[in-house]
Amino acid sequence: MEYTFRQFLEEKANVVSDQVAEIMELVSFQEVKKGESLLEAGKVCDYIFFVEKGLLRLFLFNEDGVEYTIQFAPESWFIGDRDSFYFNQSSIYNIDAIEDTRVILLAKDFANKASEISANFRNYNEFILQNHVRQLQKRISLLISASAEERYLDFVKTYPDLLLRAPQWMIASYLGITPQGLSRVRRELAKKNFKPG
Amino acid sequence: MEYTFRQFLEEKANVVSDQVAEIMELVSFQEVKKGESLLEAGKVCDYIFFVEKGLLRLFLFNEDGVEYTIQFAPESWFIGDRDSFYFNQSSIYNIDAIEDTRVILLAKDFANKASEISANFRNYNEFILQNHVRQLQKRISLLISASAEERYLDFVKTYPDLLLRAPQWMIASYLGITPQGLSRVRRELAKKNFKPG
DNA sequence: TATGCTGATTAACATAGGTTAAAAAGCAAA
């Protein structure tokens, strides 16, 4: 917990030290307080964000003002609206800070420039995208095949830390159920003697 | 409808003619009859497939033998289990031909080699992945926020051709409902005077 | 310590969609 972008480049992407310095020249950073926004619906998403510390959330409102959580991003995760970022369209999503958060800002040309600097970066960057696709596919599988209880159990297993860091109603909105629904699921599990963590 | 890989390279990816020829050297092709498999659960997915003609489906069985459709792939689409392909694990998915299909086989080293041959290919390849992420995210939004009817209407709008080419029970399994459920949705829509196509 | 505010729980009731079973409709082979 707490993972700088520099460490990410060195340890995960295996970028050699000189090139790390070069790539770090390309980025800037920003601090956001809990509750503040990095992206608001209607605006263009100018950056992909890398979370060094803290927790972000990508979500949208439906016509009735109900929120749906698309993604959580804790330390060392990337988050952004690729739709808006890539095609310069105004976004339908919001990105808020669930905790005080420090992010690295990656502008439009970042991936290309960094890829030219380091082949290892290029490979790792692609790997991350592939991984993202895997996760999304798994989530779709669960949504079309599993009950609310099964989805919650999977969430607990996959993101045990988020369970403590995000309020329950947000987790419910990620799972595609209501807060009351999640509360009921948890009560049923408690009856069956399930203990998280 | 009907779109060769060569045309894809030339017209979509903007690869120049000499390089098209070079890239074509890297690939092979295969014909599959309707109902036959390109990937079976338990085996490793050795290729990403590009559909030149026909229609494929990526799906899985749950414990009760019920099928869930993860993706359809008509002409000019890519399909494969990236999980298995990328990490050399045995796959949990199946890929079947819904129609007689002709596919281009892209082996593990294809993307790297082709990217070295053509920068345009590299860019377009990344664009495709980005696009895939967008689609998956949209599908998740729908699954957590929309009713069966809304999801079906979105499907009709987004993939009108698949409506005619895939049996209804497969579409139901893609939407995360039962065939009976989809039949009911269609009846309700008919009452409300909805006409597809 | 009182006063809000936000989040979590509970309970009663409503409903979308699942389940089961059967009938109907298509379609292909004999």
Added chain:
DNA sequence: TTTGCTTTTTAACCTATGTTAATCAGCATA
């Protein structure tokens, strides 16, 4: 054309989850 198999539809009934509304718990601030 009959037979058999697959797909779609229909209907009765059931259940998971939504809805509404109220209470409760935690936490911050006056």
